[in-house]
Amino acid sequence: MVFAFVRLALVAFVVMTLAYVGISIWSRQVRRRKLKRAWEEEGRPGDRADYVERGLDDYDDSLRRKLILLIYILPVVIVGFIIYLVNFM
Amino acid sequence: MRYVKWALWAVFWLLIAAFFHYTLPQRDIVRITDTFERRVDFGENSIFWAKADTGNASGTVNRDVFFIQSIRENGRPMVYRNEDTGWGWPPYFKFDTNNLQTEAADLRSTSADPQWVAVTHYGWRNEFISIFPNAVGVRALDSPDVTLIPWFNIIILLIFAAICWAIRVRWIRFRERRIDPVMENVEDSWDDGRGRVSGWFASWRKKK
CATH class of the missing domain: 1.20.5 (Single alpha-helices involved in coiled-coils or other helix-helix interfaces)
Incomplete structure (x- = not known):
């Protein structure tokens, strides 16, 4: 029981961490690309690197970035729900 | 070359379909005739059986397995095994094998006075290699004419x-x-x- 549970937890943790890191990097890149485009559309105000850096700082504090944490939360909630559904309902 | 490609894709999609057909839950409308347990020595069909109940010793050669005997709506017999899936595959997280056996035993009925039951299960019944679908849940029905x-x-x-x-x-x-x-x-x-x-x-x- 303990061994099977630990095995599942470890595998799930590794997979979720890979997904979390991957999606974090991808999302930051998307944000960076959008900021560069926005900088050009706004008539190139000031230095482009500064503009992008400031935008990414805003992104770091945003809810959108914290939503990526759902990668860890959702599977655990789903498994808990299945356990309740199959065994206790 | 084109036929080889088609054949490979056909085999690939057949395997995918078989995987889903085995793993996804299905519901049968049956009448439970009896429940029993019997010693099973797992052989070359062992991949179609679960591991020992969660918490019990694993790696044993044989063990007792619960079974649920039933007659389907069309009059054909169907036998389910009743085993924990635990934390393993497929991810049903089923730990209540003994409770399920109790519920199934409670719903037994005769052909004279049938009590219809929807049995949720996954897996296949195959007589040639002695494998049984694993029952996951039972639910009493008022009549067999329900659309699930x-x-x-x-x-x-x-x-x-x-x-x-x-x-x-x-x-x-x-x-x-x-x-x-x-x-x-x-x-x-x-x-x-x-x-x-x-x-x-x-x-x-x-x-x-």
Whole structure:
């Protein structure tokens, strides 16, 4: 029981961490690309690197970035729900 | 070559279909005639049996397994095994095997006075290798004439189809952008080369 549970937890943790890191990097890149485009559309105000850096700082504090944490939360909630559904309902 | 490609894809999709057909839950409308347990020595069919109940010693050669005997609506027999899936595959997280056996035993009925039951299960019944679907839940029905819509399976298969579609679209786009231009280049230079060679042959012929 303990061994099977630990095995599942470890595998799930590794997979979720890979997904979390991957999606974090991808999302930051998307944000960076959008900021560069926005900088050009706004008539190139000031230095482009500064503009992008400031935008990414805003992104770091945003809810959108914290939503990526759902990668860890959702599977655990789903498994808990299945356990309740199959065994206790 | 084209037929080989088709055959490979057919085998691939057959395997996918078999995987889903085995793993996804299905509901049968049955009448439970009896429940029993029996010692099972697992042989070459062991992949179709679960591991020992969660918490019990694992790696034993044989153990007692619960079974649920039933008669389906169409009069044909169906026997389910009743085993924990625990934390393993498939991810049903079933730990209540003994409770389920109690419920199933409580719903036993005779053909004279049938009590219809919807049995949720996964897996296959195959007489030739002695495998049984694993019952996951039982629910008493008032009458056998109910339509059970497999919403869960519909959602899972739709998500799977969406993922396949997304991969396919991206692959086609990738091929159009990266591989097709290269192949055209190769073909162009091949045509050029052939022109030169046949030109050379032509000049050689003229000499003669």
